[in-house]
Each structure stands twice: as structure tokens, then as C-alpha cells.
Amino acid sequence: MTAKPYLTGHYEPVVDEITARGLTVRGTLPPELAGRYFRNGHNPLPGVVPPHWFQGSGMVHGLRLRDGRAEWYRNRWVRTPALDGVPYIGPDGVPNLAASGAATNVIGHGGRILALQEANLPFELTANLDTVGAYDFGGRLRTAMTAHPKEDPVTGELHFFGYGPFPPHLTYHVADAAGNLVRSEVIDGAGPSLMHDFGLTAHHVIWLDLPVVFDHAEQSGIPYRWSDSYTPRIGVMPRTGPAKVRWFEVSPGALLHVANAYEDAAGRIVLEGPRYDRSAWETSWKWWVGAPGHGVEPGVGSVWHRWTFDLTTGAVREEAVDDLVTEFPAINEGLLGREHRHSYAVAFPGAGLREYHIAKFDLATGTRQLLPLGRDRMPGEAVFVPAAGATAEDDGYLLTIVSDLARDASELLVLDASDLSAAPVAVVELPRRVPAGIHGSWIADEETS
Template sequence: MSTHTPPRFDPTRVPHLLGSFAPVTEQVDVADLEVTGEIPASLDGLYVRNGPNPRFTPIGSYLYPIDGDGMLHGVWLSEGRARYRNRFVRTPAMRAEERAGHALWGGVESMIMPDADQVGPELAGDFKDLPDINVVRHAGRLLALAESACPFQVDAGLTTLGREDFGGALPAGITAHPKIDPVTGEMVVFCYALEPPYLTWSVIGREGTLTRGPTPVDGVDEPLMIHDMALTGRYVVLVLAPAFFDLDAAMAGGSFLAWRPERGTRVVLIPRDGGAPVWAADEAFWLWHTVNAYDDGPGERDPVVVDFVQWSRLTVGGGPDDAEPVSGGLARARIDPAAGGMARTLLDDSRVEFPRVDDRRIGRRHRYTALATQSGRADLLPGEYDAVRWYDTETGESRVWSAGNLSVGEPVFAPEAGRHSEEHGYWMTFATDRTDGSSWFLVIPAQDPASGPVARARIPVRVPLGLHGCWLPTEET
């Protein structure tokens, strides 16, 4: 018996299971992709992206971007050629569903969990692992990341190796958006939980061992959702929007997330040396993703600058029947660590998401931000983007490449080897043609991004619109 009566659910009416978001089940390997244009010979490495991709038709509910099995899509580049492979992140729950031939767990909102007769005592009565959001490499480990849970390690060929809890030191898991300090090599993480301590942060050293165990964040006395974080040379930056977990509502068939704007949004600066946190508060806003953060000066009293994509309220699921308008854009907050004050400004009011910078600038001042954006057409699904925008923090100007019939994903920066400028490199992304379902891997020059791709590699299967990825240069292996 399930732990919750399944609600009425029709997956054919869920926008994020349709069109360019629709899942695929075929796993393929192609050694030599068809390329239009020319892949720069200087690009040698792997571009890999994760994203929600249900292995079987969902039951109970489906909440994008939280639900869905992870699928990794990899494009290996070398000597101007490209090869492709996609693989599911095969968790114990997925293996159980494969044995059954259908979904056994419902979406997180439905609270459907199989019993021991169906899946055995180790998996019964528990949530399904969902390492479907991001993928990073740190200390030689390639990790498929979930939303505040243990990641799963995969090998160089994207085959799943197993759950990663860092030698038992982080059994509750980590965030889907850890930040790797390019100077120290440390990976800083956080984890939220439904029970105390509700929010902790930890540090994994350059060599992959835990150097700071889970440290509770004082001042957090309720369970709430935090998707992303930021890092500066001095601080861990967490934005606590008023998105609270409501398990009573979830058990009664309602939403497990409650948006309470009257509570406002708080930002906490946690000194990386273990000092006392600094809190700042503002009117309610939601963010999925930070851009970057940095200390605006060498002194302890100098401001902290945080760039992010803000939304006027929580946006999750976002079906076509969601009538309440939502506004957003690229924003910047300046936080005074001495007084705890916060000033927030809107840098660009375009509808954008999936912001990225040159990862070598994480925690330090950056110039360019790349984001997926919308051209204004009315036929896009919620969370679908058909252009890429580059924002210049020095001039305040933007450059845009319109992708036409292509739906584009998150842009990721690949620097030219031996070059340190943010303009010397290429932006990469997957894109899917809404007219015929064909998918492409795009390479866009950083020096003139508005000119569009210098190369397009045809992917042999459709790549569903997904979430986050990274560029892994061969020389770093």
C-alpha cells in the first residue's frame, strides 16, 4: 500500500512533460557528430549537462524542476571533432522501477512511496533520489547533484558509480549548487532539512576530504527551500526567501511549499573563517539562481556585492493556468556587513534565467553574465527560452543572440587554454528546434556572442530542455 492516496493526475497536461521538455528514454553513443561550421581546435574536453528526465511516465504529480530522474548528456570535443553520449543517473529507486517496468514513486507533491513488498525495506517509505539538477567535478569526482541530498558519482563515461556521502561525513547530502573557489580549490556547500538543524554549511577541501563538517546556521528555526548560494573570498552567501515547507498541507494533498511574502527575504553572510553570521533583510523576492558574489574591497567592513536573477514570487511548476503575474530580471544587492543593511537594484528587467559567469571568476569581481532569455514570442512554455543575453557589468549594456525556432538552455563558458580574459573563450549550450524536435550543441564566440554560433553539432537524439552543466577541460583531468 502507498503512504498517500494518489491524487487525480494527468501527465499529458503537464507542460514540462511536453514539447521541448518531453523526456527521452534512449541512451546512445555517437563517435563523430555532424558539424555545421567549425569547432575551434583549442576546445579539448567534455561539456556535460544534467536535467530532469523521467524514466517512466510519472504518477501522482510532476513538479518541474524538482521531479524527474537525472539524465546526463555529454559532448566530448577534440581536434575540431565532437562525440556524444547520454546516460541516466541510475539510482537504486530507478533500478527498482526498471524491474517493475513502471513508476513506483510519485512526484514529491503526491507523497506516493512504495512499500517493502514492492521495493524491499531499504527503499520503502522514503523519498526517491533525484540527482537531476546539476553536475560538477571536484577532486577528481564527477557528481550528479540533487536538491539538498546526496549526489551520485559517475565515471568519465557517465556511468553511475553510486551515492556519494563523502566517506559518511555528509550523510544528509549537499546542495545542487555548490561553489568551487578557483583560488583555494575548496568546494563550499549547504544543505537544508525538514528537521533541525534546518540549515547547515560545510567545506570540502581541494583534495576531496571534509575540512568543515556540517555547521548549523543560527537564526533558522523553520524548514525552508534554498536552491542556490554564492561565495566571496570572505563569506558564504545564502538568500532565504519565504518559501517554507508545509508537510501538513502536503499530506492533505496540497502544496508542500508555501509562499509567505509577509515574512520578507533575508540574506545571511557567513564568514568562511567560522565567525558570527551577518543578517540583512528586504521585501520578499524569490531567486532560483545567483550569478556571482564578491567582496567590494579588501577590508572586513567593505560591502559584499551579490548578483542574481530575482522573481517577484516563488515560481515552481508554472503551468499555463497560473494566472498570477510574475516579474523578474537581473538584480544586484549590496550588503553592508557592519550594519547589516541591504540595497537591491534591478540591472536589467529582461525575462532571464540560468545565469553563468566564467567559473574562474567565482567569488571575485566579474564583468560578463550570460543568461537564457526570451525574445517576446507568445508560444513558449513556462521556463522555455529562445535567445541568449550577455550583460556587461562595466557598461550596463547587453548583447543578444536570437535563436529563432530553437529553444536554448543554460550557457556555459569554456575559456581558451592559456588565456585569462573573460572574452577569450566560447559559450556552449544545447538547443532544440521546436518545429521538428532536432537538438543541437552550439558553440558561441565570447568576443562577438551576438553573431551566433561558430559551430553547431547535430545531436542524434532530442535533448530535453534541462538545467545545469559544466565544461571540463581535458588538461584538468
């Protein structure tokens, strides 16, 4: 039997946990990089072959940076019941929200570090990546939690949701800056669609009710399929409540990751991110399950797209922003929910590219800048960290772990976000090749003190 694509090449799991100290740094680490860079991803235990990429157990890779030094690297499995084989659906047919892979994202909020996977409760970790346990906000969170919460840079609130195939399909949550869950509200009218991400503006929440929907006949372990009969909609809801959504019909397409959403000068809602058409989605799904006919990458065909919603006229404008095959969008999170100029993403081979790149889009000029990584070198999601005393939106650094198959090694690149053509600010040599993963965060020391 052919090996599953998500267990080979850049995605081949590591088989153990290690700690390495005093890592070699080429160049100079900026002094403002005082904290931890954590990156999560699917890493099944040795001998375990999950039926779907998304079902691999979570492993967080971390680096501790301080005073211009890379003090340590360590990797740890998130020790959840699922890691010990406890099934998500119990013998009573009820989901066990603690039986999580906890493999999609890792964030810091309210002094806690949380590993996330959208069908489950978050799992709290220590600053050294030991697992504390499932976290339910003191018993107040009674749904799953999305792996893509949004922290408002002005209020410090964390906005998130839980969704599922059975009613109520969608519940909206808000935690205050200290991490206390202060609001939970069922959103009426949402359907049984796969809602991996959402949008947040200064005044609105944006819901994605798109045509990948629950289908119990799907046997891959993730029971969702593309449906031509499902009406794709995007909903706009005031943040202040009550939870009344205005739904806009849009053309068929899937969106896993939102780059940003905001209100423009005319009061229109703008939403951006890499969009899949049906062909791109189904080819990607074949890769995720290892089915015949899959492409060579997990995100074949997703291209940058923009939706603009006029709340006065009810009109929707859709447009392609770029034709590169991209995923894992990022911005300067200080502008989350506000109008931004610069976006970043991983660009995959295709659309004229023969190797992986980090891409930077300038929305004001319509231009892009590409950083080629070299043959057999695959970057992960680029996390933006502002420079000390930053005065421009792109005045900062991009952090990304690169998997190098030819050398069987990995590096953390610290890039100048204002100019991708410049040499890396610093390169941290890691003690092993880190498998290609999903999402991560920079967690500054003041966020964990």
C-alpha cells in the same frame, strides 16, 4: 487531461539511451575544448508522470570533444534507487538520502563526476556516464548536498551545504581540492526556507533565507510555498568561522540561482541573480506542477537584481539591473567570488522579446547584448569555457544545447563569449532532440585524469 507542461514541447522526455559517434561539426572546434560537456535534467521513465517537474528522474546528456572532433554523444539515466521506485521517505518516516532523482546538476571535482539534487546525496558517474553509486565523501557527509556547490578558483575548495525543513535547517560543508570533506558545521538561525543556491565571495558565505518556506499542506510533492508572513533575510558569514551569520532583512523575493557574489572595492558585499516577486514565483510554480493558470515557461517574470550589503552601516541597497525575463545565470567561473564585469543568461520570451535569446550583460557600461536563436529554438544554460591564453574576462566560449522543435533536433552551439553578434565558432549536430534541461558543466580532460 491536459498533458503536464514539463512533459511536452521542448521538455518532452526521450524514451531511451543511445550512443552516437563521429558527430558532424560545422565550423571549427577550438583545440582547447578537450574534455566533456555534460548537461543534466529531468527525464521521467516512459509512462511515469511525476506530480512536479523537479521530481523527474535525472538523465545526463554528454559530448566528448577532442582534437577538433566531436567524438561521441550519449545520454544515460542516473541509476538511483528512486529510478527503481524507491520512495524518498521510508516506512520509518526517515528520508532516504540515496533515493534521489539526481536530476539538477552535474559537476566535476577532485577527480570525480557528481550528479546532484539538493534533497539527496550526490551520485558518482564515470566519464562515460555510467552510474557508480551514491557518494558520501567516505562516510563524512551526513546531510543532503545542494545542487549548486561553489568551487573557489583560487583555493580549489568546494563549498556547499545541506538544508531541510526540520532542525538543523542548514549545514555548511567544505571539501578540499582533492575532494576530501574537511569541514561540516551547523549554521544556527537559518529557517525552513527553500534554499536552492547560495553565494560565495573571497571571504564570506551568503545565505538566502527567503519567503518560500516549508508547508506540509502543499500537495505537489515539493512541500514549499510562498509566505507573506515570513521575514525575508540574506545572511553574511565569514568563511573562516566560527559560523556566525549577520542577517539583513530584504524586500520579499525569491532567488533560485546566484550569478555571483563578491566584495567590492569599498568592502561591501554584492549579490546578483534573477529575482522572482510573488506573482512570478506563483505563476512559475503552477508551470512546475501543471496547475491551471500556469504560464508557457518555467521561469516567467524573474529579472536580474542586485543586492549590496554595507557591513559597516548595516544598510542594504536593492536594485533591478535589467528588465529582461532571464534565468540560468552564468559567469566566467575563474572570477567566482570576485568582482566580475560580464554575466550571461537565457532570456525568455517576454519584456519585448518574441523568442529565446542568449543574453550578455556588461555591468561596467550597463549595456546588454542579445543573440536571438530563432523561432521554436530554445537554448539551455550557457557554460563559459576560457580560451587558451585568455587575457580578458570574456575571452572564451559559451556552450549551450539548443532544442529545435520545428526540426525535432538539437545542436551544441559553441559561441564567442566576447561577441554574441559573431557567427557561432562551431555547431555540433546531435543525433536527437535533447529535452530542455537544467544545469551542466564543462569538465576538461585534466580534471578527470
